[in-house]
Amino acid sequence: MTRLHPHRAFWVITATFVMVLFASAAPSPLYPVYQQLWGFSAFTLTAVFAIYVATMLVSLLTVGSLSDHIGRRPVLAIALVLLIVSMVLFVSADDVGLLMAARALQGLATGAAMGTLTATVVDLQPTPRLGSAITGAAPAIGLAGGVAVAGLFVEYAPAPRFLVYEVILALFAVLLIALLLVPETSDRIGFTSRRHLFATLAPQVRLPAQVRRVFLAAVPALVATWSLGGLYLSLGSSVVARVFGVDNHAEAGVLLFVFFASAAITSLLITGRSAATKLAFGYPALAGGAVISLAGVLGETLPLYIAGSVIAGAGFAATFLGALDSISAATPPQQRGQVFSSVFVASYLAFSLPAVVAGIIVSHIGLRETVVGYVAYVLVLAVVGALTNARLRRRSARSTGPATAVPAESAESECAIPAPR
DSSP states (O other), X not given: OOOOOHHHHHHHHHHHHHHHHHHHHTTGGGHHHHHHHHOOOHHHHHHHHHHHHHHHHHHHHHHTTTHHHHOHHHHHHHHHHHHHHHHHHHHHOOXXXXXXXXXXXXXXXHHHHHHHHHHHHHHHOSXXXXXXXXXXXXXXXXXXXXXXHHHHHHHHSSSHHHHHHHHHHHHHHHHHHHHTTSOOOSOOOOOSSHHHHHHHHSSOOOOOHHHHHHHHHHHHHHHHHHHHHHHHHHTHHHIIIIITOOOOHHHHHHHXXXXXXXXXXXXXXXXXXXXXXXXXXXXXXXXXXXXXXXXHHHTTOHHHHHHHHHHHHHHHXXXXXXXXXXXXXXXXXXXXXXXXXXXXXXXXXHHHHHHHHHHXXXXXXXXXXXXXXXXXXXXXXXXXXXXXXHHHHHHHHHHHOGGGOOOGGGGGGOOSSOOOO
């Protein structure tokens, strides 16, 4: 069978990356519909969200490095098949039980796909600049598109509870066929024994020794960015409806879209910058945008909330990309699946756990008070991350000295955090 040219295969993988995140966000605007239809509580709604995250984390922790052993294509093919089955369950769901089953299966498939997709993008990237842009923009584009399109379907399309999943199912089927033409990018080294196989699949976060220091320094960036993203996707619809009085699902989806759209655009615009520059811009923008959005909520001023969302989205992209570039530069090619799965374990824990806690406590202390606490938590993380980044940059400058300064033309490939030698 004739394989696609690597450049064309790169765009197939990029489209798959976007669609996996698109599908993960699509159920969010439909939750009020399910609640009204089946009459379940806010706690049950939180459980539906939590089961998706739990199964995704189990998948990331167990099969995250599998593609480093058996190849990228088999793992992606299995993940796409499971995602198609999950869409069938969403279409068939007539009670909370089936909805939770669909979300659980979607979580397993998404966890298997995320680290592998990121590794494959890096494997196939025509240039490091384009690869960096895609790894940063694809999650934001997918999440933004899923929220916005599903919101439009809920408000204006016939049978929105079924149509959005049927469309996603068809697109996944096309991508599964296209995957057959994508060349394999990772050596199939297999396993030396059953013990090796079981050790690889045992739930744990594994990092190569040369990546650990870089990864740990990037943790504040990963946690701060995805925690803020979780705030928008968990409490964002409630803020838009209860604080600003927007009850149109399409309009609410567009307001949530602003944050992720800003992140996607920033990812594309900032790719020529070094990781250090991205982080130096990203942390202040992330913190400043969150504060401005909070001011909009407390003052019930929608334009201020939107402005803060734009700034915070730009900070999300720059901070996450800076951290990802640092980690990517320190990671050996044969261990990318393992390392990027660890990245998404940290990211999705940050994305989900605070959102679940916020969903539980919001009924006890109030929406505004919960948002204030959530933003304060993100600010602390941003400050810690910015201070850590500044300290490591000073250490790097002292260790390299003026005689070994990095040329401007190579700055793009350098990390804000020096990789261990």
